Amino acid sequence: MGSGAPGATPSAIDERDGLLLLAAVRGATAHLAAHVHEVDALNVFPVPDGDTGTNMLATMRAALAEADALTDGQRDVGRVTAALSLGALMGARGNSGVILSQILRGGAEATRDRTRADGRDLADALQRGSAGAFAAIAAPVEGTILTVIRETAAAAAETAADGGSVAGVLAASVLAAQGSVARTPSLLAILAEAGVVDSGGQGLFLLLEGALRSLHDTGPEPEAPVVVRPHLPPAGVHFGDASGDHAGEAYGFETTYLVTAADQPIDIDAVRRHLEAMGGSIGVAGDDHMIRVHIHNEDPDGVVAYGRTVGTVDQIRIEDLDRQADEMRAATTSGLAVVAVAQGEGLERVLVAAGAAAIVSGPHGRPPSAGELARAIRETYAADVIVLPNDSNIRLVAEQAARLVPNVNVSVVPTRNAAEGVAALLALDAHGSAAENAALMLAAARSVQTVAVTEAVRDARIGGRSVLSGETIALAADGTLIAVAADRLDATVAAVRALRPGFELLTVYAGRDAERAEADELARRLRAALVAVEVEVVMGGQPHYPFLIVAE
Numbered sequence: 001m002g003s004g005a006p007g008a009t010p011s012a013i014d015e016r017d018g019l020l021l022l023a024a025v026r027g028a029t030a031h032l033a034a035h036v037h038e039v040d041a042l043n044v045f046p047v048p049d050g051d052t053g054t055n056m057l058a059t060m061r062a063a064l065a066e067a068d069a070l071t072d073g074q075r076d077v078g079r080v081t082a083a084l085s086l087g088a089l090m091g092a093r094g095n096s097g098v099i100l101s102q103i104l105r106g107g108a109e110a111t112r113d114r115t116r117a118d119g120r121d122l123a124d125a126l127q128r129g130s131a132g133a134f135a136a137i138a139a140p141v142e143g144t145i146l147t148v149i150r151e152t153a154a155a156a157a158e159t160a161a162d163g164g165s166v167a168g169v170l171a172a173s174v175l176a177a178q179g180s181v182a183r184t185p186s187l188l189a190i191l192a193e194a195g196v197v198d199s200g201g202q203g204l205f206l207l208l209e210g211a212l213r214s215l216h217d218t219g220p221e222p223e224a225p226v227v228v229r230p231h232l233p234p235a236g237v238h239f240g241d242a243s244g245d246h247a248g249e250a251y252g253f254e255t256t257y258l259v260t261a262a263d264q265p266i267d268i269d270a271v272r273r274h275l276e277a278m279g280g281s282i283g284v285a286g287d288d289h290m291i292r293v294h295i296h297n298e299d300p301d302g303v304v305a306y307g308r309t310v311g312t313v314d315q316i317r318i319e320d321l322d323r324q325a326d327e328m329r330a331a332t333t334s335g336l337a338v339v340a341v342a343q344g345e346g347l348e349r350v351l352v353a354a355g356a357a358a359i360v361s362g363p364h365g366r367p368p369s370a371g372e373l374a375r376a377i378r379e380t381y382a383a384d385v386i387v388l389p390n391d392s393n394i395r396l397v398a399e400q401a402a403r404l405v406p407n408v409n410v411s412v413v414p415t416r417n418a419a420e421g422v423a424a425l426l427a428l429d430a431h432g433s434a435a436e437n438a439a440l441m442l443a444a445a446r447s448v449q450t451v452a453v454t455e456a457v458r459d460a461r462i463g464g465r466s467v468l469s470g471e472t473i474a475l476a477a478d479g480t481l482i483a484v485a486a487d488r489l490d491a492t493v494a495a496v497r498a499l500r501p502g503f504e505l506l507t508v509y510a511g512r513d514a515e516r517a518e519a520d521e522l523a524r525r526l527r528a529a530l531v532a533v534e535v536e537v538v539m540g541g542q543p544h545y546p547f548l549i550v551a552e
Contacts, residue, residue, distance in 0.1 A: 017116055018075035022067055024211040025084065029060040031210020032203060039206070042199035044190050045479060046456040046467060047544065051393070052199035055094030055367065060207070062091020062369065063104060069315055074260060076115040081108040081125075082290040090292070090371030090404070096200040098370070098396035099145055102136050103129035103204075112289055119169040123160035126153035126173065136396065143188025145200030151180040152208070170212045177205040193461050255300040257316040259307050261289050266310055276407070278303060280381075294378070336430055336437070337382035340421050341368060341390045341398075344541030347418045347509060354425035357382070367394050373401035377408055384409045384434035386441065390421040411438040413445065416477040417452060418542065419509065419550035420445035449503065450477045451495045453488065453547040489518070492547055493525050503551035506533055509540030514547060522547065 032039070032053065039053025066087025067080050085108035088101035106129025111117050130153040133146055140146050155176030159169045184198040185191040191198060259266065265288035279297025295303055300318040307313040337357040342348045348359045360368045360376045368376075377385050385408050389398040395414045402410035411434035415421045427444035429437055452475045456467045462481040467473055474483040474495030482498050485491035496506065506526055510519035516539065523535045542548060 018070075018077050018080035021077055021080050021117070022064075022075065025060070025064060025067070027213065028207040028210035029057065029064060031213065032057050032060065032206045035206050039199050039203045041458065042196045042202055044194045044196065045462065045475065046194075046458045046460040046469070046473070047454050047475075051094060051367070052096045053203050055097040055393075056100050056200070056203040056207075058093045058366070058369070059088050059091055059097035059100050062371075063087035063101075065091075069258070071314070074312075077111050077117045077121075078108075078114045078289065079260065081111045082287060084108070085287075086290060086292060089400070090369065090374075092370045092397055092400055093367050094393045095396040096145065096203065098136060098400050099133045099149075099200065100204070101370075101400070102132035103149060105129065106132050108287065108289075112287070117166065119164045119166050120160045122166055122169045122173075123153070123156040123164075126156045129153070136400075141188065143184045143186075143191060144198050145204055147184065147187060148177055148180040148198065148201035148204055152177045152204070167212075170208065174205070174208045174212055177201070177208050181205050193464070195461070252298040253300045254294070254296050254319045255303045255317070256292070256294045257304065257307055258314045259291050259293060259311045260314065262311045265289065266291055271310060272406070274306060275303070278306070335383040336386070336428075336432070336434060337380035337384070338386045338388060338425060338428065339373065339376045339380060340388040340418075340425075341373070341394055342418050342421070343543055344418075344509075344512065346538055346540040347542055350422055350509075350538060350540070351388075351418065351425065354422050355428050355430075356388070356421075356425060367391065367397065370397050370400040370404060373398060374404040377401060377405045377410060382408070384411075386410075386428075386434045386437055387412045388415045388421040388424055388441075390415045390418045392416045409434050411435050413438050413441045415442075415445045417450055417548060418540070419450045419507070419548055420448065420477060423448045423550065423552065447552070449499045449551040451475070451482060451492070451499070451547070451549040451551075452477075452545050453492050453495070453549070454545045455488075456484075488546060489522050489525060492522055492549070493529055496526060496549060496551070497529060499551050504533060505552050506530070506535045507550045507552075508535065508537045509542065509548040509550075510537060511540060511542045511544070511546045511548065513543075519547075 036053040036057050039056070040051055043052060063084040064087065067083040070079060070083055085101070085105045088104045092098045092101040106127070107125035109128045110121055110125035114121065126149070130149045133149055134140050137146065152173050156169050156173045159172040164172065181197050181201040184201055185196070188198070268288065268291060271291065271293070275293065275295050278299065279295045293307060297303065304313060304316055338355055339358045339360060340351045340356040341360050342351055343361050348361065351359060357380050358376045360373055373387065377387065387398045387402065387410060389395050389412065392414070395412065398412045402412055413424050415424055424441035424445040427440050429440065454473060456469055456471050456473050458469045460467045465481055465484060467481070467484050471484055471486055472488045472491035473481060474491050476482055483491045483495035485494060508519060508523060510516070519537045519539070523537050526533070526535045540548060
C-alpha cells in the first residue's frame, strides 16, 4: 500500500487551472511509475506477465502525451481533461487501462467547457468515472477496481457536499481509496487466497495519492511503438474499403489531425458524414469539444481545409499509404478480414497461415493499445472485421478499439490465448459476415483444451494448492491450476495427462525460453505417455510461457 494518510495541502490549489491539473496528473503518473512493479506483483496468478500496473502506466502516459500536445493557450481545465480522456481512450492497454480510460472520461464530462474547477467538479468527475467504469464491464465483480472507484467517488461527493475544496476532496478520495483497496480481499475470495489486494484498485490509489502529494513535472517517458504487420490474406478473403462506399478507389494519403471547437460545439456526426464523402477508412473519436480525425484519400489539403471550418486544427500528419495496402486490397475477393494479437514470430506465422490478415504485436510482451488495434482494423480495408485478442486481458481493449472504428462492422471473439485463436480461425467462413462468424469461431475456440506453462514468480495459493516461487505451473485457459512441479517437463506432462480425454492431436508451441531440444524431449515424453495421440512441435517464440499446448 501507500504511505498512509496525506497531510495538509496548500489552499492555493483549491481551484486549479489547466497547468496545475497537468502537473497533478504528471505527479500521479510518476508516483504510479515508482510503484509499478509492486502493482504488477499483485496479480492473483504468480505469472511473469502480470501487468496491471504496467498497463495503467502506459495508459496514463498516452493520456499525458495527448494533453502535452495542447498549446499554452488551450490549457484550460476543460480542454486538458478532454485531451487526457482522448489520449487514454486511444492509448488504453489491458483491461485495467480501459477501465482507467473510462474514469478519465468522467473527468472530461464533468469539466466540459470549464476554465477552472473546484471540489464539486472533482467529485462529479469521480462519480461519472465510476459510472463509466461499471458500464464498460458486462459482469462487474466486487472487490476490484470497480469497488474502489465507487467507494472513492462516494467519499468525494460527501466531502464536496460539505463545501470541501479540491485539496479536501482529493485528500478524502485518497483515504477512501486506501481503505477500499485494503478491503478488497474480504470481497473477493480469490484475492484472499492469493494473499494480495486488487492490483487495479491499488494502481488507482497510487494515482490519487501521487496527484495529491506531488506536482513535480516528470513528463511521459517515450515508449517503443507497437508493431502492426499486415499480411497478404489467403485466397477467398477480400479487403474492401472500410467505409463500404469507395471500393476500387485509390487512397494515396493518410491524414490525421486534432480539431478543437472554436465558437460552437463540434457536430461529430456531421463531421463523419462529410469525411465519408471525401474518402475512406474514416476515424472520428472524441466529443463535441475535441476530436481526432483519421482519413485515407487523395486530397489531404482538402481534408485539412475542411477541418479548419470546424475548429482549430493541430497535430497535422500526412503520410503516403504503403503500396502493400493497395496490393492487399487488389488481391482479395470478399469483404471479411481477421485481425489477431500475437507475440512470437512462430505463432504469428501460424495465425497468418490459418487466415489472419493482420497481426498486432508489441515488444517485450507488451499488449497493444485500443488505438493501435483500431488502426490495424482500419488498415485491413475490410467492411467486416473479426478481432482475436488471444488474451483475456486484451478483451476490453479490443472492444474499445471496435468502438473507435464505427464505419467497420467489428466483432470481437474473446479468445484467451493464441492457440484458441488458431482454432477460431480454422472455423472461419470467408463468405459470412463478422457477426455470423463470431459464434462459430468462439465455439471452435472453446472446443479445444489448452495448457499454458510458466514459472511462478512468487509464493502463492491457487485453487487451494500451494505454489512456491520458481516452481513450474501449468494453467488452463480460464486460469485453473492444472499442475505444479519443480521440473518443467514433469509439470507439463502431468498437466496434459490431467486433460479431459478424447483428444487425438497435441500441438506444442515452444516459447522464447524453450530450446528445440527441450521441446523435442517433451514431445517424446508426451508420445510415450499418450500412445494414441499425435504430437507436433512448433517453435512459437512467445514470451513468458515456455510451452503453450493445445489438445484437439
